[in-house]
Amino acid sequence: MSAFVDAIARAREGLSDRALETPSATLSTRLATLRNEGLAAFDEQGLPNRRDERWKGTNTAKLADLPLDCVGPGVDFDEAVLDELFVADFEADLLFVDGRTVRSSADRDELPKGVLVLSLEEAAAEIPDLVAEKLGALVDLKTDALAALNAGLFEDVAVVSIASNTRPGRAIRILSLSTSAPEASRASFARLLVVAGSGSEAMVVLESATVGQAPGFASIVSEFHVAENAKLISAEIQSGSAERVQVSQIHAALERDARFASNVLCLSEGLVRSEVDATMNAPGGRVGMNGLFLGRGDSHHDHFTTAEHAAPHCESDEEYRGILADSSAGVFRGRVLVRPDAQKTDARQSNPNLLLSEGASIDTKPQLEIYADDVKASHGSTIGQLDEEALFFLRARGIDEATARLVLTRGFAQTFVDGLSDESTRALVADRLDEALTALETAPGEPSA
Amino acid sequence: MSDAPLVSIKNLHANAGDTPILKGIDLELRPGEVHAIMGPNGSGKSTLSNVLVGKPGYEVTQGEVSFQGEDLVDMDPEIRARAGVFLAFQYPVEIPGVANNYFLRTAVNAVREHRGEDELDAIDFLTLLKEKMKLVEMPEDMMSRAINEGFSGGEKKRNEILQMLLLEPSFCILDETDSGLDIDALRIVANGVNQMRSPDRTMLVITHYQRLLDYIVPDHVHVLSGGRIVKSGDKSLALELEEKGYGWIDGVEEEGVA
Numbered sequence: 001m002s003a004f005v006d007a008i009a010r011a012r013e014g015l016s017d018r019a020l021e022t023p024s025a026t027l028s029t030r031l032a033t034l035r036n037e038g039l040a041a042f043d044e045q046g047l048p049n050r051r052d053e054r055w056k057g058t059n060t061a062k063l064a065d066l067p068l069d070c071v072g073p074g075v076d077f078d079e080a081v082l083d084e085l086f087v088a089d090f091e092a093d094l095l096f097v098d099g100r101t102v103r104s105s106a107d108r109d110e111l112p113k114g115v116l117v118l119s120l121e122e123a124a125a126e127i128p129d130l131v132a133e134k135l136g137a138l139v140d141l142k143t144d145a146l147a148a149l150n151a152g153l154f155e156d157v158a159v160v161s162i163a164s165n166t167r168p169g170r171a172i173r174i175l176s177l178s179t180s181a182p183e184a185s186r187a188s189f190a191r192l193l194v195v196a197g198s199g200s201e202a203m204v205v206l207e208s209a210t211v212g213q214a215p216g217f218a219s220i221v222s223e224f225h226v227a228e229n230a231k232l233i234s235a236e237i238q239s240g241s242a243e244r245v246q247v248s249q250i251h252a253a254l255e256r257d258a259r260f261a262s263n264v265l266c267l268s269e270g271l272v273r274s275e276v277d278a279t280m281n282a283p284g285g286r287v288g289m290n291g292l293f294l295g296r297g298d299s300h301h302d303h304f305t306t307a308e309h310a311a312p313h314c315e316s317d318e319e320y321r322g323i324l325a326d327s328s329a330g331v332f333r334g335r336v337l338v339r340p341d342a343q344k345t346d347a348r349q350s351n352p353n354l355l356l357s358e359g360a361s362i363d364t365k366p367q368l369e370i371y372a373d374d375v376k377a378s379h380g381s382t383i384g385q386l387d388e389e390a391l392f393f394l395r396a397r398g399i400d401e402a403t404a405r406l407v408l409t410r411g412f413a414q415t416f417v418d419g420l421s422d423e424s425t426r427a428l429v430a431d432r433l434d435e436a437l438t439a440l441e442t443a444p445g446e447p448s449a
Numbered sequence: 450m451s452d453a454p455l456v457s458i459k460n461l462h463a464n465a466g467d468t469p470i471l472k473g474i475d476l477e478l479r480p481g482e483v484h485a486i487m488g489p490n491g492s493g494k495s496t497l498s499n500v501l502v503g504k505p506g507y508e509v510t511q512g513e514v515s516f517q518g519e520d521l522v523d524m525d526p527e528i529r530a531r532a533g534v535f536l537a538f539q540y541p542v543e544i545p546g547v548a549n550n551y552f553l554r555t556a557v558n559a560v561r562e563h564r565g566e567d568e569l570d571a572i573d574f575l576t577l578l579k580e581k582m583k584l585v586e587m588p589e590d591m592m593s594r595a596i597n598e599g600f601s602g603g604e605k606k607r608n609e610i611l612q613m614l615l616l617e618p619s620f621c622i623l624d625e626t627d628s629g630l631d632i633d634a635l636r637i638v639a640n641g642v643n644q645m646r647s648p649d650r651t652m653l654v655i656t657h658y659q660r661l662l663d664y665i666v667p668d669h670v671h672v673l674s675g676g677r678i679v680k681s682g683d684k685s686l687a688l689e690l691e692e693k694g695y696g697w698i699d700g701v702e703e704e705g706v707a
Contacts, residue, residue, distance in 0.1 A: 388505070393542045396502050397556040397612060398530035398563070407555065411546030411595070 002064035004217070005047060007187065008149070011071030012039065019155040022121075024128030034136045038151030045145035057331030057363045058302040062271050063245045066217055071187045072155060073100035074179065092175035092207075093117040098188035099178075100156045114166030115202070116159070117174075123159040131159060135193055138223045138251035138279075146247050146273075150189045150221045157191040160204055164197030164227070171203040171235075171422050178208070180216030180244070192222040196230040198255075203233040203422050208240075208248065215243040224252040224260060228282075231259040235425050237432055240268035242297055252278040254285040254314075261288035263420060265429055267436045269299045277306040280314035280342075291320035292416035294436050295328025295360065302331040307349075309342035309372075316346075321416055322353040323409060324360035325440050335367040336377060343374040351381035354412050356405075356440070410437055455480050455517060455651045456620055462511035462676075463500045470496040472676035473512070478620070481648040485662055485687060486655045488673035489695050494655045495539060497673070498624040501653075502536040503529055516620060530556075531563035535618035537609040539625040544596040549608070552596050553578065553615055560616050581614040585641045603634035610641035621645060622653045627661035639664030659691035674701040 020031045047064055048055045093110070094117050095103040101119035111117060116126065123131050135157065141148040158174050180186045194204055208220060218240070226232045232252075240246045246268055252260045262276045278287040293301045307316035322330045336347045353362045366379035386408050394404035413433060420426040456478040463471040470493045478484055488494050500507045501514065503526040514521040521529060544552070557577075558568045569577065578592065585607040597605050606626055613621055623642065627635055642665050646652070654665055662670070662684065670686040671678045672695065679700040680686065695701045 387542070387544075389542045390544045392504055392526060393538070393544070394552070394556075395526040396504075396530055396536060396538075397552075398527050398559040398616065399556055400527050400559070401525075403555070403559075404527075407547055407552070408544065411544055414546035414595075 002047065004064050004066045004068060004187075007068035007071060008153075011153070011187075015153075019120075022124035022128065024124055024132065027124050027128040027132040030132040030135060034151045037141055038148045038153070041141040041148035042145055042152055044142075045148065048145050054304060054333070057333065058271075058273065058300065063217065066187075066215055066245060067185055068187050068217065069184050072153065073098040073188065074184075074186070092173050094119070094158045094174050096156070096158055096174065096176040096190050097179065098186060099154060099190040101158065112168030112170060114163035114200070115168045115172060116161040117172060118159045118161075120157040120159065123157065127159070127161060130161065130195060131157070131193065134195055134223065134225050136223075138225070138253050139221060139249075144249075146219060147221055147249055150191065150219045150249075154189040154191040154221070157193050160192070160194040162194075162196045162200045162202045162230075162232075165199040166197070167201040171205045171425050174204065174206045176206065176208045176220060177211050178216060178218035178244070178246075179211040180214040181212050182214050185215045187217040188219070190218070190220040192220065194223065194232065194234070195225045196227060196232040198227040199229045200227070201231040203235065203425065205235045205237070205425055205428070207237040208246065210240040210244050210246075213241050213243060217245045217247075219247045220249070222248070222250045224250070226252060226254045226258040226260045228255045229257045230255075233261045233263070233422070235263040235420060235429065236265070237429065238264070238266045238268050238272060238274065239432070239436075240270050240272070242269040242299070244268070244270040246270065247273045248275065250276045252276075252287070254278065254280045254282070254287065256282035257284035258282075259286045259288075262290070263416070263429075264291040264293075264303070265416070265433065266291070266293040266301055266303070267432060268301070269297050271300045273302045273304070275304045275306075277308070278316070279308040279310055280316070282311045283313040285311065285314040287314070287316040289316070289318040289320070290416055290419050292413055292433070293320070293322050293330060294413075294433070295322070295324040295330050296326050296436070296440055297328060298326070299328045300331075301328070304333045304335070306335040306337060307347060309336070309338045309345045309347065311339075312341060312343045312345070314342065314345060316348070318349040319415070320351045321413065322351065322362055322364075323356065323412060324353065324362055325356040327357070327359035329360070330362040330364075332362070332364040332381070333367060334365075334379065336369070336379070338370040338372050338375050338377070340371045342372045345372060345375045345377070347375070347377040349379040352412075353381065353383045354409065355383060355385055356409065406437060406440075409440075410434070413437070452479065454478055456653075457515045458512070459514075460512035461500070461509065461514060463496060464508045464510055465496050465499075466506060469510070470676050471500065474673075474676070474678055476671070476678065478651045478653060480619075480651055482669065483646065483652040483654060483665065483667045484669045484671065485667035486653065486671050486673050487657070487659075487687065487690055489701070490657075492673045493676040494673055495624055496676075498536055498622050498653075498655055501622055502526055502534060527559070530616070530618075531560050533619035534622070535613050535616060535620065536622045536624060537606070537613055537626050539628065541597050541605040541609055543598045543600075545598050547596050548593055549596050550578065550592040553592075553612065556612065557615050577615065581611055584614060584644055585611050586637050587611060602629045603631070603637075606630060606634065606638050607641070610638055613645060614641060617645075619649060620651050620653070622655070624655045625657060626654075627656055627658060635661065635664060659687045662687045672698055672701065674698070
């Protein structure tokens, strides 16, 4: 057994049933089912490896060999740590630490009307049936070992519910931190459930970050249920230190005329697997998938997306942009699945990549699986370096080379930033991105001359 | 007009890639003067402007260029720009994702810092920008758009002149700024350039067509051919060239051969 699986097995012995006990019998049953089925499915499958087509681009040895001392949330979290973090300016409606709610918006007046942001405990008291119905509904445990493990081990859920026909005046913000320390390296499992009622229009921002430099593992599974004619935009900002393995799995299901847009900004310095899987279940669904990943140091980013057209007259539009510096590696797999009934599908996909150093690499592949005959589908990927003509132009206007490189790199990323319609989210994303870009060794922000 | 040249080019030989293009150019440009360089295609006009601003891919193999008494050849392009050398490009590059106003402010502040002036904040810069934009009749929405992206040919050239107005260089090189412009656009561009004429500034206007020189009247006209200056004169030389072509000048190689 690998170090990782070994640690998981030890943790299971001490797993309590406490998290499964809720005032609602329905919800308690659902939680117990998820735990049992999740653990069983993980045992069945084991950790993913390269023999699995979906993991071709990533060596999972780093995950398998991860030394772990503890699994799940620790005892107490000192909120003073937040002040030390760059995330201090992120005013969260719910703060998750190692998969457990540390603070939720107890003061309901701070939330926009029609919006609930709850911990699992709070949700069990207020909306148990909704959670029991939706939680885990979008995840196939039998074919997804890491989602199965998450289902087996999560202890808490951040629940966001948006009432029908409401439009919150601002984005809902969730902050998920995973901590790890020497002698106490940790695996944590977080969970987000978002239910957008029919005709609602909302934005949910999830920022996941790490605390500490020690090795560790963080898994987060997010489910977005988008009802008829609703519009839900998600933005995820992932950052993490070099020794972390982070897995984020987003699942979205769209009903008739629903819209869902996922925006993933990935700045992690370690190993990341980021999945977005959106299924258009009824006609008129529209999915946007936007991504920007910045690899640096020895980071490895594996972005795996699936746009599933299960009904006619749906549209998907995807653009993932990769910036790879130093000796980082990127993997992009864009899967477009068009079911036999999904006539009049319109699917677009592109993956432009910018390689900033000779040691950086990108492995990009579209994967079109089309079983309907009246379909428009396009895809394209490019790999390039900074434009030398543009670089010279900026220098010829007095801008030093390092700044010119930074300006052009930021320019490459700008499409992603501009795609965010919510102003405060756009500013947040731009800030995080700038911070990461100016830290790049291949494009330092300080003028050199 | 002072007697000390602002720019002094002596026996300049240069390659574009591995190909020798400039084969011994001598030019003295004094403050306040406008020099025009004309010549057939392939005579080395663009190579000269690229060498003066230090574009990678061009190599000086012999001779020297001094600017304000300093050797220009070994300076990085950004240092030349901050010191006051400016080239209005023949083919301005499009840069998606980089907003024009952001770029202009970065450039202006880089130059100001070099001159020991304070950085302009967003508001002061905007005031300056609006003032200069009026001179080249540029609509405000062009500022928030990406550099030259989707600009017409004339708009790109106006954007070049706008940069010149903002950076206030002492040595302005215009590389075929008139090519492809209609009369209205040409008038606007020339207006911008004429605003910049001053007793302490030198202009080197490279053009294929005499028409531009009706709007920007030069003090001196030089004919470049085969990488050398084969004839110099005053503004009447340009008119003579317009009328008779280049064939009558000794040493001019046939178009396309050089």
